[in-house]
Amino acid sequence: MSPPSLLRRSSSSSTLSNITLADTRESSVNVADASSTPPTSLPEDFSSDDSELGAKTDRVLRGRRAAKSHLSPDSAATAAENETRAFSGATLVEPSRQEQSSSTIKSELPEKPEAVKDNVQPDPPVLKESKNRLRNERDAARRKSSRLASIPDTVSAAAAKVTSVLGKRSRDALEGGREMLSSVKGLGRRASTLSRSQSQGLVSAGTKEPLAKRSRIFPNLRSSLLDPDRKADRLLPAKEGTPTVSTITVKQALPKKEKKKWLGKGLYVGQHRHFDGRLTESKNKAKQVAVGSTTERTHLPLPMFGHSFDRIEDRDFVIPYDVFAPLPKGQEKPTSWGKLNHNRFVGEATDVWKKKKLPRSSCMCSPPSNDGEMGCGHDCLNRSMDYECDEENCPLPTDRCSNRAFATLDERCAKGNKYDVGVEVVRTTNRGFGVRACREFQPDRIIVEYTGEIITSEERDRRMNEEYKDNECYYLMSFQHGMIIDATRGSIARFVNHSCEPNCRVEKITFQGRPRVAMFAGPNGIKTGEELTYDYKFDPFSAANVQECRCGAPSCRGVLGPKPRPKETKKGFVAGVKRTVAKAFGMAESEESDGEPQERQRKRKVLKRRRFDEAETSGETKQKGKKQQLEKENDARAARRAARQTSSSSAVVSASPTPQPQLQSQSTPSLLQKTTTTTTTTISTRADSAISTVEERSSETVSLLHSLGSSSRAAEDKTKEKRSSLRQSTLSFQPLGSRPISLKKSPPVREKSSLMRKDSVKKITGGVRRVVGSLKGKR
Numbered sequence: 001m002s003p004p005s006l007l008r009r010s011s012s013s014s015t016l017s018n019i020t021l022a023d024t025r026e027s028s029v030n031v032a033d034a035s036s037t038p039p040t041s042l043p044e045d046f047s048s049d050d051s052e053l054g055a056k057t058d059r060v061l062r063g064r065r066a067a068k069s070h071l072s073p074d075s076a077a078t079a080a081e082n083e084t085r086a087f088s089g090a091t092l093v094e095p096s097r098q099e100q101s102s103s104t105i106k107s108e109l110p111e112k113p114e115a116v117k118d119n120v121q122p123d124p125p126v127l128k129e130s131k132n133r134l135r136n137e138r139d140a141a142r143r144k145s146s147r148l149a150s151i152p153d154t155v156s157a158a159a160a161k162v163t164s165v166l167g168k169r170s171r172d173a174l175e176g177g178r179e180m181l182s183s184v185k186g187l188g189r190r191a192s193t194l195s196r197s198q199s200q201g202l203v204s205a206g207t208k209e210p211l212a213k214r215s216r217i218f219p220n221l222r223s224s225l226l227d228p229d230r231k232a233d234r235l236l237p238a239k240e241g242t243p244t245v246s247t248i249t250v251k252q253a254l255p256k257k258e259k260k261k262w263l264g265k266g267l268y269v270g271q272h273r274h275f276d277g278r279l280t281e282s283k284n285k286a287k288q289v290a291v292g293s294t295t296e297r298t299h300l301p302l303p304m305f306g307h308s309f310d311r312i313e314d315r316d317f318v319i320p321y322d323v324f325a326p327l328p329k330g331q332e333k334p335t336s337w338g339k340l341n342h343n344r345f346v347g348e349a350t351d352v353w354k355k356k357k358l359p360r361s362s363c364m365c366s367p368p369s370n371d372g373e374m375g376c377g378h379d380c381l382n383r384s385m386d387y388e389c390d391e392e393n394c395p396l397p398t399d400r401c402s403n404r405a406f407a408t409l410d411e412r413c414a415k416g417n418k419y420d421v422g423v424e425v426v427r428t429t430n431r432g433f434g435v436r437a438c439r440e441f442q443p444d445r446i447i448v449e450y451t452g453e454i455i456t457s458e459e460r461d462r463r464m465n466e467e468y469k470d471n472e473c474y475y476l477m478s479f480q481h482g483m484i485i486d487a488t489r490g491s492i493a494r495f496v497n498h499s500c501e502p503n504c505r506v507e508k509i510t511f512q513g514r515p516r517v518a519m520f521a522g523p524n525g526i527k528t529g530e531e532l533t534y535d536y537k538f539d540p541f542s543a544a545n546v547q548e549c550r551c552g553a554p555s556c557r558g559v560l561g562p563k564p565r566p567k568e569t570k571k572g573f574v575a576g577v578k579r580t581v582a583k584a585f586g587m588a589e590s591e592e593s594d595g596e597p598q599e600r601q602r603k604r605k606v607l608k609r610r611r612f613d614e615a616e617t618s619g620e621t622k623q624k625g626k627k628q629q630l631e632k633e634n635d636a637r638a639a640r641r642a643a644r645q646t647s648s649s650s651a652v653v654s655a656s657p658t659p660q661p662q663l664q665s666q667s668t669p670s671l672l673q674k675t676t677t678t679t680t681t682t683i684s685t686r687a688d689s690a691i692s693t694v695e696e697r698s699s700e701t702v703s704l705l706h707s708l709g710s711s712s713r714a715a716e717d718k719t720k721e722k723r724s725s726l727r728q729s730t731l732s733f734q735p736l737g738s739r740p741i742s743l744k745k746s747p748p749v750r751e752k753s754s755l756m757r758k759d760s761v762k763k764i765t766g767g768v769r770r771v772v773g774s775l776k777g778k779r
């Protein structure tokens with residue numbers, strides 16, 4: 001009978017054990033050692049009564065099993081017995097191999113001492129020597145075992161590193177692999193994973209169901225590794241007709257094959273499988289038809305491979321317009337900013353506003369014929385007059401009218417979320433705070449309203465002198481009726497910086513009878529992250545207020561506001577210097593001045609004089625003709641009036657046969673004098689009233705223009721031109737800087753309507769005055 005130890009070794013379940021067996025000299029004690037793998041099968045003919053050593057080893061072994069499976073030593077022993085029966089050497093090892101391995105080991109191992117052979121109780125010295133030898137061998141085996149065990153350790157550590165950079169799914173896979181490795185390690189040493197799993201209640205003695213449930217990724221592999229019996233069972237074909245306990249257990253533990261559940265919603269849901277992100281929608285549809293794919297994508301593509309072709313090929317790609325990228329939290333915030341999201345009239349401005357109501361306007365647009373097209377385009381009367389359409393002044397429904405900027409903005413801001421607001425304050429490198437877009441804005445789209453306190457110019461001066469005298473920045477902008485928006489307490493738009501090549505523009509629009517100022521995207525639109533800028537058209541009023549511009553645009557004017565006009569042209573200056581030098585040296589004036597021959601200069605002067613004379617003459621002639629005509633008319637009118645008076649006062653005179661002209665001529669001096677005086681007075685009175693009438697009427701120009709309809713288009717075009725020039729003055733920035741403003745009173749702000757009025761009034765009054773003057777002169 002072969003020693004139990006040898007058989008125990010030969011029946012090790014793991015492949016590793018089998019390999020080790022051929023060249024390792026291990027004793028029975030080695031098998032029982034804590035550091036070695038517990039045997040999984042025992043020979044059928046093994047008996048614990050064979051020797052005390054064997055019995056001892058067996059007890060130790062049973063004790064360990066009990067500890068690992070949390071069973072009492074007795075039940076462990078029972079389990080071990082069951083296991084012994086179940087995992088017999090015959091079951092696990094092929095007979096030929098078994099024989100071979102047994103014989104190999106037998107031949108390699110030293111013969112048992114005689115004492116052992118003869119007597120079951122060996123002599124103590126012999127036993128001691130034997131024990132020493134065994135201990136040495138055991139140490140050697142332990143070293144080898146730990147070397148083997150370190151391999152899975154290294155692999156496991158590497159796996160842990162990889163896990164940290166992978167996604168959840170990949171991490172799960174690796175986790176499974178790692179457990180697998182530790183199981184391998186456990187097989188080599190002490191099956192640590194198994195015992196841990198057992199301690200966690202994942203594997204119970206009877207069933208492996210919970211563990212099987214947990215290992216979704218490699219259920220078979222993992223459970224077989226955790227359960228060495230099962231692996232052995234799988235590796236070595238069991239004897240026919242000898243179903244073992246392990247076979248039954250494995251069948252029970254087999255998990256159900258789980259079916260992957262794809263997501264039912266997400267960004268790409270609905271796209272067909274052959275969808276190519278680089279193609280247009282129509283091309284994609286065509287491709288789908290060509291491929292014949294009808295399957296819709298019901299899951300998200302993995303993000304790590306998304307746009308990989310663009311990255312690999314270093315190709316540009318467009319981010320969708322609705323990308324929203326706000327700044328991360330913790331940005332520097334401006335101090336001393338009182339937020340005010342609507343205009344507030346302050347002090348006298350309220351009265352001014354109440355007195356000077358803006359006229360109403362209305363458009364006559366019709367809905368566009370094509371579906372989806374928007375009405376109230378450039379030819380909308382409201383739009384051309386900078387009025388916004390609403391239910392009362394526009395016949396189009398809201399969703400067909402494109403002239404509802406402020407209504408849209410109000411709706412957007414009411415939502416109050418960051419995306420709809422779309423702008424945020426940002427610290428710039430060299431211009432203090434600025435405003436950036438955290439989303440994209442289409443061209444001409446309204447972005448943000450410029451609001452603040454509406455004050456009169458007097459209040460502006462007071463504030464500049466008293467409240468803001470130590471400020472570095474001012475937030476004043478021209479408004480309506482000579483009033484000013486002071487956005488020191490105002491909306492975020494006050495932080496928008498100037499640029500000589502701006503991406504936004506500022507417009508004043510009358511919405512429901514009230515003027516409002518807002519920033520609109522320029523013709524190129526605004527991209528996410530761009531800083532908003534507009535041209536301040538800054539009026540510095542004096543050189544002291546001129547500020548250096550740091551916009552960095554290629555066409556930067558260098559200063560905030562219009563470029564300063566050069567005082568003297570280089571040509572004139574050079575010519576002046578030349579003249580001075582010539583005079584100083586007593587030289588005759590050079591033949592050429594400013595590079596022009598004197599003769600030509602003289603001719604030019606003569607020509608100029610002649611033209612001037614001609615113009616004067618023709619003007620005089622015209623004036624003379626007009627005067628004569630006027631005189632004739634006046635005379636006739638006076639004569640008629642005199643005749644009427646004469647006929648009423650004296651019948652004699654009327655009855656006299658004296659021809660009318662004579663009578664006229666007789667009475668001419670006194671009558672004419674009187675008439676002329678009356679006429680002059682009447683004309684001058686009329687002129688005054690005409691001026692006032694014109695002034696009154698001009699305020700109605702807006703509504704008149706509207707009623708004129710198509711015939712007023714030409715007038716509108718002119719108005720448009722004027723408006724563009726007006727915007728410059730109306731929406732220019734008020735003087736900034738530390739200069740006390742009241743010292744140099746700012747010129748009155750010219751408004752659109754007032755400019756129209758003044759121009760037309762000037763013409764009319766000029767004409768009337770000329771006529772009156774000529775009449776006076778005649779008199």
Ligand SMILES: C[S@@+](CC[C@H](N)C(=O)[O-])C[C@H]1O[C@@H](n2cnc3c(N)ncnc32)[C@H](O)[C@@H]1O
Pocket residue numbers: 430431432433434472473474475494495496497498499547548549550551736
């Ligand atoms: C209405 S504030 C704009 C917000 C201001 N940056 C702030 O931090 O409050 C106008 C002031 O900003 C500065 N600024 C704006 N645009 C500028 C530019 N292009 N170059 C230099 N300074 C500019 C000037 O000091 C100007 O007086």
